[in-house]
Amino acid sequence: MIRTQGLTFTYDTDDAVFNFPDISLPENEHLLILGKSGIGKTTFLHLLAGLLSPIQGEIQIGKVKVHQLSTRQTNKFRGKNIGLVFQKNHAIQSLNVIENLEARLFFAKQTLNQETMTEVLKQLDIADCKNKKVQELSEGQLQRLGIAMALVHQPKVILADEPTSSLDDENCNKVMNLLIQQAKAHHANLIVITHDNRIKPMFKNHMAL
Amino acid sequence: MNIGKISIKNFRYKPLYTFLGVLMLSVSIALLLGIQKLDRSLKNQMENNLGNIDMVVGAKGSPLQLVLASVLHIDNPTGNISCTEAKTLAKNPMVEKAVPISYGDNYQGYRIVGTTKDFAFLYGATLDKGKNIERSMEVILGATLAERTNLKIGDTFQSSHGLAVLGSHEHDDLLTVVGIYRPTGKVIDRLLVTPLETIWDVHHHEENGKEVGHQDEHVNPDHDSEEGHHDEDNVLEEENKEITSLLVSFRNPMALLNLPRAINENTNMQAALPKFELDRLYQFTGVGIKVITGIAYAILAISCITIFVSLYRMVRDRAFDLALMRTYGASNFQLIKMVAYEGLLVAAISFLIGTLLSYLGIYLIFKMIADQYKQQMPIEFGYQEFLPTGFLVLTMVLFAIVFAIYPIVKMNISKILSHEK
Structure with missing residues (x-):
């Protein structure tokens, strides 16, 4: 469950103030946020992830009021409960695939045995790349590793920032299907922000910024 | 997985950078240790040779x-x-x-x-x-x-x-x-x-x-x-x-x-008076030792700058990695620890190699002295001889680390993540 109310934010460098519409997403529901670049989509996502603090408004994930947490608590909360998927740069360069999953779990203060982690990779069709370096992966494999990184620790919310903008149609469909399917399997809310109209039909809930 | 392991992986991620850093630092450590040892040995040997002659x-x-x-x-x-x-x-x-x-x-x-x-x-x-x-x-x-x-x-x-x-x-x-x-x-x-x-x-x-x-x-x-x-x-x-x-x-x-x-x-x-005459002699020949010592300190300073630059570059180059780790729930302290471990690892390995190199150098020089001047000099390395140099290297490496991790503390994760490369 994720809910926001009256979120307002400003970067102190300029005076533009972002006012974001309220959202309220029950469990197992997903949301697609559409909008042109520069209108604060990523800012909204970072507010939800606790990477930025709102100047006003409330964010509630599960039973926790995220906006009330201290920086340290936010850090911990994010590590445990939020999975982030990015457009590029999905994993730590110096580690291989399985080490990346281990590191992800380590920072969330969790551990999983090798089989479970391999299972996660298998569902994303990258189990063969288990011991490969990140640089050796293809674009599609990288994106799938990004998804694995976002959900291996069983988060309550998965936030995806333009996950498909650098992918072709085929990979775009594949990645989105995987993301939705995995979110379902892990009972997590999935929020995707994008300007990519290709994925519009895959979501029941839409919102324009 | 833990911070130490990630540091070691980072250490091995760009072997050439790491190798250069280790090489520079270990050569300067070897020079410093070797020169100090040589200087002290020669002085001791000369004074020792005086016996009780006033x-x-x-x-x-x-x-x-x-x-x-x-x-x-x-x-x-x-x-x-x-x-x-x-x-x-x-x-x-x-x-x-x-x-x-x-x-x-x-x-x-x-x-x-x-x-x-x-x-x-x-x-x-x-x-x-x-x-x-x-x-x-x-x-x-x-x-x-x-x-x-x-x-x-x-x-x-x-x-x-x-x-x-x-x-x-x-x-x-x-x-x-x-x-x-x-x-x-x-x-x-x-x-x-x-x-x-x-x-x-x-x-x-x-x-x-x-x-x-x-x-x-x-x-x-x-x-x-x-x-x-x-x-x-x-x-x-x-x-x-x-x-x-x-x-x-x-x-x-x-x-x-x-x-x-x-x-x-x-x-x-x-x-x-042998003591007086040898001191006088030493003031002349000591110039050479002083020059080499100066050079060794210069190399040490340069190699510490190298460590700083490589750590700083790592922090800069991997800004996204570090930001990613923050999104994974890593604290600032964990990231600082990670970078610090990497710097200390370089320092420790360099110190080890440097010590071995200086041993080898001293051994060869003493052997040459023994052959040419028919003078046997005992090779003894006390741990207290390493302390001042070790302390100096550690201090300089710590400075390098502190300067390098500064960007981590100032890191704006949101900004880094929204400016994807």
Whole structure:
């Protein structure tokens, strides 16, 4: 469950103030946020992830009021409960695939045995790349590793920032299907922000910024 | 998975960078350690060689030459002094012990020193094998020398004239080895010790036997200097004899002020203070050591900058990785720890390699010294020798780390993540 109310934010460098519409997403529901670049989509996502603090408004994930947490608590909360998927740069360069999953779990203060982690990779069709370096992966494999990184620790919310903008149609469909399917399997809310109209039909809930 | 493991993975991620950093730092550590060790060893060795000798009295000339020749046995003597005059000096109440020495011959390049029993006391040398000298033409060997030459007790050999192996002729008289000293780490280890009489006898025979007198620095019968010195009580035949120099130890330090001046002003002998002369020498040669030390510090500074730059670059280059880790729930402290471990790992490995390199360098240099100067220097590395350098390196690396992690503290994750490369 994720809910926001009256979120307002400003970067102190300029005076533009972002006012974001309220959202309220029950469990197992997903949301697609559409909008042109520069209108604060990523800012909204970072507010939800606790990477930025709102100047006003409330964010509630599960039973926790995220906006009330201290920086340290936010850090911990994010590590445990939020999975982030990015457009590029999905994993730590110096580690291989399985080490990346281990590191992800380590920072969330969790551990999983090798089989479970391999299972996660298998569902994303990258189990063969288990011991490969990140640089050796293809674009599609990288994106799938990004998804694995976002959900291996069983988060309550998965936030995806333009996950498909650098992918072709085929990979775009594949990645989105995987993301939705995995979110379902892990009972997590999935929020995707994008300007990519290709994925519009895959979501029941839409919102324009 | 833990922070340490990630640090090690980072360390190995760009091997060339890492290798360069380690190489620079370890070379500078090796230089620093090696130079300090060498400097200290040479100083120790020189001072050690002085034994209990407070003053050397010899013929007028360069005081440094006198010290180098009669104390360190690495230069030619300044000339000879009269035995009688030396005897008078030895009776001075301020003198505790006065040991006459006379030399000018060698065996395979090792110097043969004619002296008295007291010579061994100056260096604290005791017999390892054999017996003490009883008569002329008997010889006791220093430890290094016994090891290097094949001489054993009971062997006889001919000495060569002069102090170097080349261009000399052999004396006819045979010398006999009667004993071998224990190793002392001092100059006596590479000398052949014999009574004064041996030297006199060898050269006396020669003078009678050969018409052409070779240029002879020790048996030059220079009587002019002794005109007024015919001691009545000196019944020994030594009145015409000469020695090369007299090694003196004082009864109290006060003598240091008066005696050398008195000798230099009132006699035609020269008094030199080995400590003073060697310090003076050291001030000249020390310049080289100082320059190299300076260079080593410069390299150390540069290599610390290299560490800083490579850590800083890593922080910059992997800004996205670090931001990612923050989204995974890593705290600032964990990231700082990660970078710090990486820097310390570089420092630790460099220190290890640097130490080994300096060991190797010192070993080779000492071996060269042993071969060329017939001087054995003990290689000892105490941990306390590493402490100052280790501390310095650690401090500089810590500074590098602090400067490098500063961007982490200031990191704006949201900004980094929204400016994807």
